[in-house]
Amino acid sequence: MSTVPKIPQMPTATDGTDVQGVLRRHYAVALKRFAKFSVVLIPMFLSSIVTKIEYLLPLSLVGGIGFVSVALLLYNRMSTVWRCSRVFRAYSLEFRAPVEKVHEQRPLTLYLRLGGEGGGARIMRAKRLSDGSGWPEGIENGIWFAGDELFGGAAVVPGSDVLLFMQPSEWKEMDAERRNAGEERTRKAGKAGLKEYVVPRI
Template sequence: MSTGETGGSAVSETAQAPYATDGTDFKGALRYYYRSALARFAKLGLPSAVLFVQMFLWPMDVRGYLLPVAIVGMFGFLFAFFLLYGRLFLTWRCARALRTYPLEFRSPVEKVKLERPLRLHLRYGDKAGQPVTLLAKDPLGRSRWPDGIANGVWFAGDDPFGGAAIVPGSGELLFMQPTEWALSAKERDSAGEVRIGQAKRAGIKRAVRYR
């Protein structure tokens, strides 16, 4: 993987994440995101499951009184499971891109728009220097601009298809695809068999419903 002198030196001074964010290794970021998704599920999902299950541990004549609590527990568990699925799904999407493409440092990054809930619109130059506008999302659902993102990101992907990025220092993981998917169709169709094959392996040949 490319490490890039500019990106690497900046990261060494501002590193905040508990894993490497200098483009040398992405596995630490993936492990952190998977663990964080499971930990967040445990905080809400497990207590909710207990509220639901405990009703069945009492005699029948008592269960009626516990039914409202059990219903709250059931919906709490379903909500937590829904969030867990979305977080694991996007992290897995990032993993496919990171394992298919090398990390390249892209700088600077322009903050186009913060769209709630949970979506970032950003722009940087592609390899030819042309501006590329991408819709990005943090798998953990953090709805804010990552610290230091304006200085650049480590990007693994192909601009017309999208990919994944790691923010140096703060370490946010972002799944990204072109904001206007249809407008990039010509570039994707003319990308050639090798690039199209890579995009297919990375799971970004088609638009992903993460929005």
């Protein structure tokens, strides 16, 4: 007797109602990936140290370099997700539609314009913080955005757990606008960690 396969369910709501769940999912994925590589790289690194066999030294070097690399990747990803969490704490979510796809810089950098109130003019540089690359499916229909287009923000793409960290692509050209943004907007951007230009290293 055949059984009907179960349809996999998303681990969190992705309609803007469970941002904390999306953040937890990204933290968990980063940690699992680090653990997956560590169980291979740590024994490689320890091989010549524990056995005292000289010809295993190259294997130990590869394991050591590999472990440092994945540790740096973990730090970079975790710190960028943390930056998104700061933004979500400082700003309320709002649905922005449509989203204009301007340019794709593989594998994880997207350039886009946000529609909705006050949108349509500034090109935002968005870093994708999830598995896969390129444009998330359905992004043109809108995203849940938290932030200020003068300084940047974070977003969740509806229907997926794709998380985006973004700031204006023409950051320097907008310095005067930011200086004249007013005390409240500047204070809020500082609380969100968006007063300076950030280059996520993921």
